[in-house]
Amino acid sequence: MAAGTEIKEEHYGSMPDGRKVRVFTLTNPSGLRAKVTEYGAILVSMETPDKSGKPADLTHGYDSLEGWLTNTSYFGATVGRFGNRIKDGKFKLDGKNHTLATNNNPGGIPCHLHGGLTGFDKVLWSGKITGENQVEFSYTAKDGEEGYPGNLAVKVTYALTDDNELKWEARATTDAPTIINLVHHTYWNLAGDPAKSIIDHVLMLDADAYLPTNAGLIPTGKIDPVAGTPMDFTKSATIGDRIDADFEALKFGGGYDHAWVLKKGGGVRLAARLKDPKSGRVMEVFTDQPAIQFYAGNFLDGKAIGKGGVAYARRTALCLETEGFPDSPNQPSFPSPVLRPGETYKHTMIHKFSAE
Numbered sequence: 001m002a003a004g005t006e007i008k009e010e011h012y013g014s015m016p017d018g019r020k021v022r023v024f025t026l027t028n029p030s031g032l033r034a035k036v037t038e039y040g041a042i043l044v045s046m047e048t049p050d051k052s053g054k055p056a057d058l059t060h061g062y063d064s065l066e067g068w069l070t071n072t073s074y075f076g077a078t079v080g081r082f083g084n085r086i087k088d089g090k091f092k093l094d095g096k097n098h099t100l101a102t103n104n105n106p107g108g109i110p111c112h113l114h115g116g117l118t119g120f121d122k123v124l125w126s127g128k129i130t131g132e133n134q135v136e137f138s139y140t141a142k143d144g145e146e147g148y149p150g151n152l153a154v155k156v157t158y159a160l161t162d163d164n165e166l167k168w169e170a171r172a173t174t175d176a177p178t179i180i181n182l183v184h185h186t187y188w189n190l191a192g193d194p195a196k197s198i199i200d201h202v203l204m205l206d207a208d209a210y211l212p213t214n215a216g217l218i219p220t221g222k223i224d225p226v227a228g229t230p231m232d233f234t235k236s237a238t239i240g241d242r243i244d245a246d247f248e249a250l251k252f253g254g255g256y257d258h259a260w261v262l263k264k265g266g267g268v269r270l271a272a273r274l275k276d277p278k279s280g281r282v283m284e285v286f287t288d289q290p291a292i293q294f295y296a297g298n299f300l301d302g303k304a305i306g307k308g309g310v311a312y313a314r315r316t317a318l319c320l321e322t323e324g325f326p327d328s329p330n331q332p333s334f335p336s337p338v339l340r341p342g343e344t345y346k347h348t349m350i351h352k353f354s355a356e
Contacts, residue, residue, distance in 0.1 A: 007129050012037055013065030019124055021065055024135045026160040031055055032353060034160050039068055040121040041078035041137040041156045043186050045307075046166060051280030051355040056192025058281070060317045063307050073304055073312075074185040077121030078156050078170070079114040081141055081148045082337065083183025084259070084293060084326035086112040087218045091329035093149065093338065094177055100147040107252065109216030114183070116146035121185070125156070134159040143176065150176035152339075165352045172345040179337045180345050181324040187297065187317035190276035190283060194310045198297065198318045199240030204273040205233035205292065207260035211325065215252050219327050219334075223261055231258070233294075236273065239318070243296060254298035255315070259291045259326055268348050272320050279355070286350040287322035290335050295319040322349045 012023035023037040023044060033055070035044035045057045061075045062068050071077070089102040089112035104113035114121065125137035134157060141152040152174050159167040170182040189198055210231045211219040226232040230242035230250060243255045250256065262271050271292045272285040285292070296318050302311040328334040339345045 007133060007135065009129065012039070015039070015124055016069070021124060022127055024127060024129070026133050026135070026158070028133065028160050028162055028164065030162070030164050032160060032164055032166075034158065034166055036127075036135055036137075036158045037065070037068070038125045038127040038137060039065060040071070040076075040123070041125045041139070042068060042121070043076040043158070043184070044068075046186070046351075048164070048281060048353040049355060050192065057307070058188055058190055058192055060187035060189070060194060060306055060312055067306070071121070073187070073300070074114055074121050075187055075306075077185045078137075078182065079185050080120040080154070080180065080182040081115050081146065081152060082112070082179055082181045082329070083114055083185070083321065083323055084181060085218055087216075087327050087330050091179065093179065093329070098147055098149060106217040107215035109214070109218075111216055111218060114185070118146065120154070120182070130157065131159070133161070148178055150174040150178035152178060152180065154182070156182070163352070164354060165350050168349045168351075170345070170347040172339065173343070174339050175341055177338060177340050179329045180339045181328070181337050182345070182347050183293075183321045183323045184349050185319060185321055187319055188274070188283065189317045190274060190281040191279050192281070194306065194312060194316055197240075197315050199238070199243060199315055200277065201239050201318070202236050202275045202277060203233050203239055203294070204236040205260050205294065206270055206272065207262050207292065208234060209261040210249070211259045211261065211291070212249055213252055213258065217252060217257065219259070219325065219331065221331050221333060226260070231260070233260075236275070239296060256294050256296040257298060259293050259323070261291055262287070262289070268350065271322055274320065282354045282356060284352040285320050285322065286348075286352065288346070288348045289322040289324060291323050291325050293319065293321040293323055293326070295321070322347070
């Protein structure tokens with residue numbers, strides 16, 4: 001193990017029922033520091049240096065477990081069993097209808113979001129150190145939990161490398177056919193100042209197309225090209241330049257809150273590059289998934305009081321969530337989210353940090 005990279009394991013607090021919760025701190029020789037907790041398999045914080053070498057936490061969240069227990073924004077969380085939205089909270093699998101909670105209603109249209117009322121972000125996982133600068137969290141979702149079929153055994157691994165990469169990897173198996181779309185949901189602000197807007201960040205998405213939605217933010221089934229629209233991030237663009245453009249998709253989402261269809265490629269490849277020009281911090285996102293949800297924090301409203309007592313205002317952080325397509329259980333033309341016995345679901349997401 002490299003000097004200064006020994007994992008620190010600490011008591012973080014207790015669940016309302018008394019179960020103990022631990023937090024793990026991973027560091028590397030370049031001064032990066034990641035904290036992850038058993039509650040929600042959450043990334044509690046991620047500190048990286050700016051171009052002058054000054055470190056700062058780049059994530060929205062809370063100072064204590066008590067704060068995380070109030071988390072309704074999915075800050076830092078591992079969300080599932082199905083991240084993103086499912087139309088009407090309903091889907092059919094092998095001829096059988098399943099009904100899920102409708103816990104979100106964009107545009108006044110109810111849908112199922114991020115696994116339901118008590119999704120994976122709100123349960124206690126079991127953590128253990130499994131390697132050099134690596135922590136593995138395990139959780140088994142019972143058959144019928146939140147309305148989903150099948151007992152689902154999940155493992156999520158966080159690893160911090162000497163190459164300044166934070167790797168999040170998810171694996172899952174089931175004993176009955178089910179659907180799955182595990183998503184990592186950190187809110188990022190590369191300025192390291194949670195009071196600053198992210199609209200001056202510069203973003204590139206390696207995507208020629210996106211999924212248009214209805215007013216309820218459910219994909220219509222179409223895959224539209226980004227060329228000639230405010231959705232085009234094939235070349236780096238400042239987020240704020242077009243976020244309030246007169247464009248239907250942006251009106252529905254109150255800004256960017258859509259899935260972009262990543263260019264085809266085998267294995268793990270670059271999906272996004274984000275830069276804060278002032279601090280010089282750069283974050284590259286790599287994945288093996290077919291889509292990435294870019295959410296510009298449009299629904300943050302100052303009600304969530306986070307780290308240091310900061311009220312998280314609109315667009316003070318953004319999410320880049322690699323994933324399968326939203327509402328794919330109801331869209332036969334989309335990549336299938338079905339997991340069957342004998343198969344293993346795999347999702348790799350890598351955040352690579354630098355400064356320039």
